[in-house]
Amino acid sequence: xxELSDKKCIPCExxxxxxxxxxxxxxxxxxxxxxxxxxEEKSFFLIKEFKFKNFLESQNFSNEVGIIAxxxxxxxxxxxxxxxxxxxxxxxxxxxxxxxxxILAAKIDKI
Numbered sequence: 001x002x003e004l005s006d007k008k009c010i011p012c013e014x015x016x017x018x019x020x021x022x023x024x025x026x027x028x029x030x031x032x033x034x035x036x037x038x039x040e041e042k043s044f045f046l047i048k049e050f051k052f053k054n055f056l057e058s059q060n061f062s063n064e065v066g067i068i069a070x071x072x073x074x075x076x077x078x079x080x081x082x083x084x085x086x087x088x089x090x091x092x093x094x095x096x097x098x099x100x101x102x103i104l105a106a107k108i109d110k111i
Contacts, residue, residue, distance in 0.1 A: 004030050004106035009072035010099075018044065018096020027102040032109050036097075044097050045090035046105050055082045064111045074104050 004027075019027070024036055024044060034048045052058045058080040065087060069075045077088040087108060089101045 004103050005110050007099075007103045009074040009103050011073055012091045012093045012098055012100065014093035016094060016098065018091070018094045019098060024097055027097075027099070031102055031105045034105050041095065043090065043095040045088055046097065046101055047086065047088045048105070048108075050085045050087070052083050052085065058083060058085045061085050061111060065108055068107050068111070069104065072100075072104055072107065074100050076104065076108075 021044075028034065028036060031046075034046045036044055037047055038044050050058075050061060052061060062078050062080045062085050065076065065078055065085070074089075074091075079086045087105075089104055090096060091098045091101055
């Protein structure tokens with residue numbers, strides 16, 4: 001996991017194909033507790049729910065994720081409420097997953 005978290009997210013302009021299932025499973029082993037799901041368009045994304053003791057802890061975590069996302073130039077979908085924060089990561093330009101998605105997940109896990 002530390003190997004990925006030391007890397008920098010690279011902006012994607014859609015000029016690469018999304019990871020196939022073999023690459024996804026190879027990278028999934030490098031991050032902790034993230035799930036891979038697909039949407040109605042069969043596009044893959046990473047998702048993880050974090051648990052907290054109260055609303056403030058959830059909010060603070062969400063803010064930390066936002067700070068990392070802005071530094072990396074890679075912005076996940078974040079939803080949070082009392083005692084939880086859900087993070088959904090994918091690369092919009094390719095409608096799927098790329099290395100930067102796993103890099104961001106590894107950085108979030110270090111919070």
